[in-house]
Amino acid sequence: MADPAASQQLFDLWKRQLEEGAQAWTRLLGQQAPQAPPLDPAAFWRPVLNEGLETWARLFAQTPASPELLSQWKQFLDQWIEAWSRALGQAMGTEQFAKLINQQLDAMLAAQAPGRTMFDQQVEQMLQTFNLPSRAQLTGVAKQIVELEDRIERLEDKLGAVLRRLEAREPR
Amino acid sequence: MGQERFADVVERFTSGYASAAASAAEAPPETVRQWREELERNLGRLRNLHALLTSPEPRTGQTPREEIYRKNKSRLYRYASARTHRTPLLFVPNLGISRPYIFDLLPNGSFIEYMTRQGFDFYLLDWGVFGPEDNDLTVEHCVTRILPRVAREVLRSSGAPELSVLGYCMGAPVSASFVASHPEVPVRNFIDMAGPIDFTKVGLFGLWLAKDHFNVDRFVDTLGAIPADLVRAGFKLIKPTMDLSAGLGLWWNSWNDKYVEGFQALSKWANEYVAFPGEFFRQWVRDFYQENKLYRGELVMGGRRVDLQRITCPVFVVGAREDYIAPPECVRALVDAVGSRDREYVELPGGHISLIAGRGAAVHCWPKVSGWLASRS
Numbered sequence: 423m424a425d426p427a428a429s430q431q432l433f434d435l436w437k438r439q440l441e442e443g444a445q446a447w448t449r450l451l452g453q454q455a456p457q458a459p460p461l462d463p464a465a466f467w468r469p470v471l472n473e474g475l476e477t478w479a480r481l482f483a484q485t486p487a488s489p490e491l492l493s494q495w496k497q498f499l500d501q502w503i504e505a506w507s508r509a510l511g512q513a514m515g516t517e518q519f520a521k522l523i524n525q526q527l528d529a530m531l532a533a534q535a536p537g538r539t540m541f542d543q544q545v546e547q548m549l550q551t552f553n554l555p556s557r558a559q560l561t562g563v564a565k566q567i568v569e570l571e572d573r574i575e576r577l578e579d580k581l582g583a584v585l586r587r588l589e590a591r592e593p594r
Numbered sequence: 595m596g597q598e599r600f601a602d603v604v605e606r607f608t609s610g611y612a613s614a615a616a617s618a619a620e621a622p623p624e625t626v627r628q629w630r631e632e633l634e635r636n637l638g639r640l641r642n643l644h645a646l647l648t649s650p651e652p653r654t655g656q657t658p659r660e661e662i663y664r665k666n667k668s669r670l671y672r673y674a675s676a677r678t679h680r681t682p683l684l685f686v687p688n689l690g691i692s693r694p695y696i697f698d699l700l701p702n703g704s705f706i707e708y709m710t711r712q713g714f715d716f717y718l719l720d721w722g723v724f725g726p727e728d729n730d731l732t733v734e735h736c737v738t739r740i741l742p743r744v745a746r747e748v749l750r751s752s753g754a755p756e757l758s759v760l761g762y763c764m765g766a767p768v769s770a771s772f773v774a775s776h777p778e779v780p781v782r783n784f785i786d787m788a789g790p791i792d793f794t795k796v797g798l799f800g801l802w803l804a805k806d807h808f809n810v811d812r813f814v815d816t817l818g819a820i821p822a823d824l825v826r827a828g829f830k831l832i833k834p835t836m837d838l839s840a841g842l843g844l845w846w847n848s849w850n851d852k853y854v855e856g857f858q859a860l861s862k863w864a865n866e867y868v869a870f871p872g873e874f875f876r877q878w879v880r881d882f883y884q885e886n887k888l889y890r891g892e893l894v895m896g897g898r899r900v901d902l903q904r905i906t907c908p909v910f911v912v913g914a915r916e917d918y919i920a921p922p923e924c925v926r927a928l929v930d931a932v933g934s935r936d937r938e939y940v941e942l943p944g945g946h947i948s949l950i951a952g953r954g955a956a957v958h959c960w961p962k963v964s965g966w967l968a969s970r971s
Contacts, residue, residue: 431626492632496846503842507835511918514831515798517807523831524807531816538816557726564727568666575665575743 638849667722678713792927
């Protein structure tokens with residue numbers, strides 16, 4: 423926790439920065455429009471700003487605010503999440519939860535299965551009407567290719583074994 | 595004029611403050627420094643969060659590699675290395691669930707890059723992303739058809755007489771089944787990283803997938819394959835607060851450019867779930883989760899009984915202390931199940947992913963694995 427003296431130094435720093443910033447803005451505005459009177463784009467919200475700055479000044483002077491507060495807040499959130507994680511872990515690690523979640527999955531499957539079958543049949547019929555291959559037919563072709571690849575590989579293996587045996591027999 | 599008005603505001607501001615804290619002493623420089631740091635961090639947070647929303651996804655998997663074998667969706671990659679160790683290393687990750695570029699996420703934060711820099715001739719088996727045409731693929735097919743071929747390709751490509759096998763996550767029980775049932779394949783070393791072996795100790799997934807509650811046949815018969823969204827739902831459910839703590843972590847660390855880059859890459863990977871082929875899922879759940887056949891020595895693949903006692907090469911088992919997918923006790927079981935004389939188990943800090951990916955892994959895990967393997971390769 424910081425004492426009010428820390429905040430004093432901070433506000434001195436801010437004051438200096440604000441003043442330097444204000445001077446820089448004035449110079450900039452002066453360069454862009456030397457003939458026109460200097461603009462004050464913040465005029466309409468200045469009363470609100472003044473009020474807010476004063477409130478903050480009072481608050482900082484009266485409370486021991488420091489960046490450590492943020493660390494403490496982060497630690498608190500971490501612990502809070504960890505506590506929830508443990509509690510949920512315990513709840514999910516029970517037979518009742520396992521039963522419940524699987525009942526939900528079963529219900530989902532039971533609800534999905536008829537709709538899925540009907541959808542697949544309709545899509546298939548539609549594709550047939552347009553003389554297009556269905557998903558099942560394409561999957562079948564892909565499976566055949568995978569199978570062919572596997573067979574070729576087995577043949578390669580056998581051929582390799584035969585060649586190795588022949589090479590071993592050949593006199594040098 | 596504008597300057598005077600602004601100065602007035604500042605004056606009133608500081609006067610108001612000074613009246614309330616007139617007796618205050620000088621602020622300690624430490625507090626001022628802390629405030630300055632905090633302001634800087636907040637600016638950094640704004641900048642990086644904006645970049646996170648607008649910049650393209652980071653490039654992952656940048657370590658140079660060459661495809662040396664492909665079978666259907668699966669690919670075998672060889673990574674360039676100085677090759678100071680004679681025995682090549684075959685890395686077998688999980689099939690389905692996620693993509694393997696997590697092991698080569700970003701330069702200077704990649705397990706693969708680290709191992710190649712240590713001089714290992716590194717081979718990665720990428721199982722691939724399966725479609726409906728692959729629904730008949732089984733664990734048995736992977737163990738008896740794909741892995742023996744891949745091992746042969748590694749030996750052919752490296753010209754070495756033996757190879758080491760490293761299985762991660764599901765890749766560990768699958769490759770352990772392969773090593774145990776294929777004594778003719780010259781495996782010099784076997785490493786299990788976060789791979790469950792005794793499925794009676796596998797935690798929440800073990801409970802949810804138990805035979806009493808979960809009807810795997812009904813599931814596969816209805817859906818055909820296990821869609822990526824369902825895989826995502828399962829993994830989100832096992833740690834429901836994960837996204838919240840990740841979001842909080844991002845906000846807190848978003849001032850740090852490196853953290854944000856890592857988060858972006860990790861987030862890309864973590865949201866890219868991969869479906870399970872139906873028959874693979876059926877056999878995986880029934881034989882491993884529900885009946886624990888591998889650990890009980892009842893698994894038969896390609897007509898051969900898978901007996902873990904037949905693994906006699908040096909075995910290194912790595913468990914992660916905070917792993918809730920493969921808790922350390924179910925991983926550790928391999929050490930007592932194998933027939934090797936040279937066997938070792940280590941339990942390292944981290945979770946299922948952070949064991950092998952990230953800054954912690956670079957400190958705790960990678961040097962351990964590399965050190966163990968180097969003296970045996």
